[in-house]
Amino acid sequence: MPTTGNFGNHDDEQGDRPTVRVHTIDELHSLQRKRSAPTTPRGNAQPASSLNLSEEERSKMQLESISASLASLTRGSGPKVVRGDPAARRFEGSRHAHVPVTPTIAVSDSALKFTHVLYNLSPAELYEQAIKYEKGSFITSTGALATLSGAKTGRCPRDKRVVKDELTENELWWGKGSPNIEMDEHSFMVNRERAVDYLNSLDKVFVNDQFLNWDLENRIKVRIVSARAYHSLFMHNMCIRPTPEELEDFGTPDFTIYNAGQFPCNRYTHYMTSSTSIDLNLARKEMVILGTQYAGEMKKGLFSVMHYLMPKRQILSLHSGCNMGKSGDVALFFGLSGTGKTTLSTDHNRFLIGDDEHCWSETGVSNIEGGCYAKCIDLSRENEPDIWNAIKFGTVVENVVFDEHFREVDYADKSVTENTRAAYPIEYIPNVKLPCVGPHPKNVILLACDAFGVLPPVSKLSLSQTMYHFISGYTALVAGTEEGIKEPQATFSACFGAAFIMLHPTKYAAMLSEKMQNNGATGWLVNTGWSGGSYGTGSRIKLSYTRKIIDSIHSGDLLNAEYKKTEIFGLEIPTEVEGVNSEILDPENTWSDKEAYKETLLKLAGLFKNNFETFTDYQIGDSNNLTQEILAAGPIID
Numbered sequence: 046m047p048t049t050g051n052f053g054n055h056d057d058e059q060g061d062r063p064t065v066r067v068h069t070i071d072e073l074h075s076l077q078r079k080r081s082a083p084t085t086p087r088g089n090a091q092p093a094s095s096l097n098l099s100e101e102e103r104s105k106m107q108l109e110s111i112s113a114s115l116a117s118l119t120r121g122s123g124p125k126v127v128r129g130d131p132a133a134r135r136f137e138g139s140r141h142a143h144v145p146v147t148p149t150i151a152v153s154d155s156a157l158k159f160t161h162v163l164y165n166l167s168p169a170e171l172y173e174q175a176i177k178y179e180k181g182s183f184i185t186s187t188g189a190l191a192t193l194s195g196a197k198t199g200r201c202p203r204d205k206r207v208v209k210d211e212l213t214e215n216e217l218w219w220g221k222g223s224p225n226i227e228m229d230e231h232s233f234m235v236n237r238e239r240a241v242d243y244l245n246s247l248d249k250v251f252v253n254d255q256f257l258n259w260d261l262e263n264r265i266k267v268r269i270v271s272a273r274a275y276h277s278l279f280m281h282n283m284c285i286r287p288t289p290e291e292l293e294d295f296g297t298p299d300f301t302i303y304n305a306g307q308f309p310c311n312r313y314t315h316y317m318t319s320s321t322s323i324d325l326n327l328a329r330k331e332m333v334i335l336g337t338q339y340a341g342e343m344k345k346g347l348f349s350v351m352h353y354l355m356p357k358r359q360i361l362s363l364h365s366g367c368n369m370g371k372s373g374d375v376a377l378f379f380g381l382s383g384t385g386k387t388t389l390s391t392d393h394n395r396f397l398i399g400d401d402e403h404c405w406s407e408t409g410v411s412n413i414e415g416g417c418y419a420k421c422i423d424l425s426r427e428n429e430p431d432i433w434n435a436i437k438f439g440t441v442v443e444n445v446v447f448d449e450h451f452r453e454v455d456y457a458d459k460s461v462t463e464n465t466r467a468a469y470p471i472e473y474i475p476n477v478k479l480p481c482v483g484p485h486p487k488n489v490i491l492l493a494c495d496a497f498g499v500l501p502p503v504s505k506l507s508l509s510q511t512m513y514h515f516i517s518g519y520t521a522l523v524a525g526t527e528e529g530i531k532e533p534q535a536t537f538s539a540c541f542g543a544a545f546i547m548l549h550p551t552k553y554a555a556m557l558s559e560k561m562q563n564n565g566a567t568g569w570l571v572n573t574g575w576s577g578g579s580y581g582t583g584s585r586i587k588l589s590y591t592r593k594i595i596d597s598i599h600s601g602d603l604l605n606a607e608y609k610k611t612e613i614f615g616l617e618i619p620t621e622v623e624g625v626n627s628e629i630l631d632p633e634n635t636w637s638d639k640e641a642y643k644e645t646l647l648k649l650a651g652l653f654k655n656n657f658e659t660f661t662d663y664q665i666g667d668s669n670n671l672t673q674e675i676l677a678a679g680p681i682i683d
């Protein structure tokens with residue numbers, strides 16, 4: 046008798062191998078997916094839970110709410126929105142038959158088509174959407190989703206516009222130095238209609254309903270409508286993720302983003318100076334994105350909104366990282382892009398509250414976001430183990446280069462951009478503080494990456510020095526990867542985030558000063574940049590040294606150290622820091638050419654003075670004393 050061996054016909058073996066009781070392959074596939082809890086927002090303010098709605102009623106209300114968001118304001122009829130992926134239709138039979146469609150006389154072709162809504166999809170679903178439909182989407186060897194943001198690999202601050210109306214004309218900061226470039230209401234509506242029409246012309250759009258701010262009393266509900274799974278997953282990671290119960294009671298969003306980034310704005314529209322426009326309308330509580338797919342525009346657009354809304358409630362919004370020690374001591378890390386907020390707030394010995402955007406209220410600090418956005422260039426497991434390990438399933442990595450077969454990311458590769466990034470949910474960092482709130486800060490650390498190499502690695506600041514450096518918002522980086530660039534570029538950005546503030550810098554500065562005073566916080570200036578000479582001669586301060594310096598600030602050791610004062614900048618520098626070579630604490634020691642040091646120091650002091658001239662006409666706080674003290678706290682050149 047011939048033996049079938051391992052290749053026998055198993056269909057006959059009933060015994061310990063039960064078969065699935067289905068008649069068709071489709072039935073088999075339908076068994077695979079279990080229904081999840083309903084995640085449906087509602088249009089009115091009453092809690093859904095109290096209404097005992099059927100799932101069908103909830104679904105209807107959700108569609109009405111999204112339909113209202115997507116409605117054209119110039120045509121009578123809105124889009125016909127239906128739930129789900131259009132590609133899944135063929136498996137689900139006559140689903141359309143159940144969608145209640147009000148019979149209307151079609152006024153345009155756009156009113157005849159359906160727009161499918163992919164509402165608060167999970168990371169797994171978004172991976173599938175990205176990989177199926179978005180070119181340039183790949184799974185990396187550690188499970189992250191690698192994407193390309195398109196032609197724009199960074200934010201476009203020159204294309205960010207704010208509607209100037211009766212209210213904002215007086216309330217906001219306009220003119221020289223301000224990030225608020227004006228546009229009128231009409232041009233906003235033209236761009237809004239352009240974005241909405243583009244989104245409605247698609248077969249499907251992604252809708253995220255999420256929160257901002259871990260402080261429950263000051264939480265903001267945001268809705269993001271976008272065309273790419275990349276954008277939906279990015280915001281899923283970066284905003285606070287609602288529980289299914291919270292989503293049921295979501296109601297009307299406080300702010301809506303229309304991201305039509307693939308589609309350009311029209312140069313014939315008044316105020317448009319390029320094909321990119323990021324438009325903020327505070328009265329309508331809306332933002333429109335045209336002509337850029339860089340996801341950071343959404344994150345930072347919402348941050349601008351918080352910089353408007355929170356100060357109205359006497360809450361200070363901050364471009365800072367934040368963490369807390371085991372004894373509850375909180376530190377804030379201010380600094381411009383690339384100075385180390387994410388790197389230094391992610392500290393294995395401390396609890397992470399957040400890496401980039403915070404609020405400081407009467408009760409303490411709260412993170413605005415639900416995720417982190419880390420720079421990936423030259424990322425290493427040794428230097429930044431927690432960030433390295435956070436790049437796994439669910440994380441979006443933007444514009445990185447990877448091996449085409451093994452999909453191992455080469456973090457040193459700058460072929461697409463130097464601004465490679467990873468966006469991950471904050472709980473991917475093991476020692477996160479959940480909820481992301483903490484008591485009043487004890488230390489306020491100002492980070493500057495000084496490529497001139499003349500600022501000390503650490504100095505202790507008086508309150509007026511802290512305010513001087515906060516308003517200045519200095520950093521100096523080496524411009525891009527272009528060859529031949531030897532000279533560092535000084536950047537001054539008020540409040541370490543001029544691109545995001547909406548009011549005059551002195552408003553935020555006065556609030557910071559008051560909060561630091563009331564809570565006895567100490568200010569520090571930490572140079573995470575060059576030592577031993579400027580860029581080209583010296584080298585970047587070792588991350589391990591900077592970490593030691595930060596450790597001794599947290600522990601309180603540095604507060605009691607011995608200090609000496611530097612010339613020109615008048616900074617108090619410690620003579621010793623545990624674990625750090627004392628030589629480097631005074632930059633003058635590390636320069637072999639002392640004359641070049643003095644010259645560079647004077648040059649930088651001059652740049653500070655020039656920059657601060659814009660602010661000399663403004664009063665900071667209620668009494669003029671603070672203003673005078675702050676002016677005197679800058680560098681002194683005689």
Ligand SMILES: Nc1ncnc2c1ncn2[C@@H]1O[C@H](COP(=O)(O)OP(=O)(O)OP(=O)(O)O)[C@@H](O)[C@H]1O
Nearest residue numbers: 382383384385386387388419420573586587588591
């Ligand atoms: N001594 C140092 N201190 C801090 N960071 C350093 C140091 N040396 C090198 N680095 C590198 O500098 C970069 C700091 O970037 P980080 O992501 O922390 O910026 P960020 O302040 O969070 O900026 P953004 O607001 O754009 O997110 C990291 O890539 C880090 O590895």
Ligand SMILES: O=C([O-])CC(=O)C(=O)O
Nearest residue numbers: 199200341345382401418
């Ligand atoms: O917004 C971005 O692209 C990244 C960021 O945090 C910043 O620039 O401060």
Ligand SMILES: [Ca+2]
Nearest residue numbers: 387401418419
């Ligand atoms: Ca960051």
Ligand SMILES: [Mn+2]
Nearest residue numbers: 364381382401
């Ligand atoms: Mn930032």
